[in-house]
Amino acid sequence: MVRNLYIHIPFCSKICPYCSFYKEQINRNRIYAFLDALLMEAKKVCFQPEAVFFGGGTPTVLSCQQLDYLLRGLSTCLDLRRVKEWTVEMNPATVSAEKGRLLLDWGVNRISMGVQSWDPGLLAVLGREHTTDQSKRSYDILREVGFSNINLDLIFGIPGQGIEQWRDSLSKTVLLRPDHISAYCLTYKEDTEYFFRLMRGVYSQDVDKEAEFFEVTMNYLEEVGYCQYEISNYTSPGKECLHNLGYWRGEDYIGLGPSAFSTVGTLRWNNVADTVEYIKRMNTDGEAVHFRERLSPATLRTERVLLSLRTREGVPAHLLREHEERLQIFFELGLIEASGETIRLTRQGCLVADSVAEAFL
Secondary structure: OOOEEEEEEOEEOOOOOOOOOOOEEOOHHHHHHHHHHHHHHHHOOOOOOOEEEEEEOOHHHOOHHHHHHHHHHHHHHOOOOOOOEEEEEEOHHHOOHHHHHHHHHOOOOEEEEEEEOOOHHHHHHHOOOOOHHHHHHHHHHHHHHOOOOEEEEEEEOOOOOOHHHHHHHHHHHHHHOOOEEEEEEOOOOOOOHHHHHHHOOOOOOOHHHHHHHHHHHHHHHHHOOOEEEEOOEEEOOOOOOHHHHHHHOOOOEEEEOOOOEEEEOOEEEEEOOOHHHHHHHHHHOOOOEEEEEEOOHHHHHHHHHHHHOOEOOOEEHHHHHHHHHHHHHHHHHOOEEEEOOEEEEOHHHHHOHHHHHHOOO
16 A cells, blocks of 8 residues: 655756755746646555655745745645655755744644754855845744754865764754754765765765764764664654655655656556656646666565665565575674664664675675
């Protein structure tokens, strides 16, 4: 049974040089054409989601009027009565009390806000349009209008970032007591400006320093009461992200919008990563699928292992029976541990999670 719905809003007011997700500079002239295409696709979806996630892009770069148009349309296309968690990603520069109240009125009950850093210089390096003052003000606004479940995104491994700057960002975040914290290591994905800078030698990666950032993160957030339930995600009790848990557990999901993926059973499909083409195909063909594939049981099992290994829940032991020799080596190295009928990474294992995962490919 499908329980998870992802909706991709591709628009941003400014393109960040490190972001690898499909996005485009907002074009006010085609927003409603896009929203109509998105609602057209939503009408074809026949299920009752329990977790809804609006990602991007920046969903809240849409105006209140445009958001209301989208949410009103979705309420007629989809049966939302069983939704337990509805997350919307926000940039601090796009937060307002009016927008917050609108989202709450339509049933949104979780916000994920991309703070990224509390250091003005590092925000400039990242190409972010918001300021640290805006981040604090936006967080306060979201609390004041009534959101009781807020995630703050942070990035470490930023060019020029020092450990003390990172400790400072963590401490300033914790002082706000968000319900959830996502702390990601900066990655240099192909087709991003940061990747080209890396290739030109403008930037360089330091794996040992990234590991130090990661270890500081784990230690500090655990000390102040957050539980690390996935490699990059930390939560207060009961505030784990249902959308993300579903993905890491290998549950089925439907994705709407340009570039969105869907996986149902053994079938996976992906929409075209082009907003203009997405609108065109939805209007002419009634769908905007770029490719479909049938996943083998072996592929699904491998994906389940790789994703589950990232979580505190771990991997069901029966999925790793064919890797007994490697498991024994990792046990002896102190990189994994057994917990009931599951295998999971130790604290030391989290530092080399990708290397451990590669052994099971």
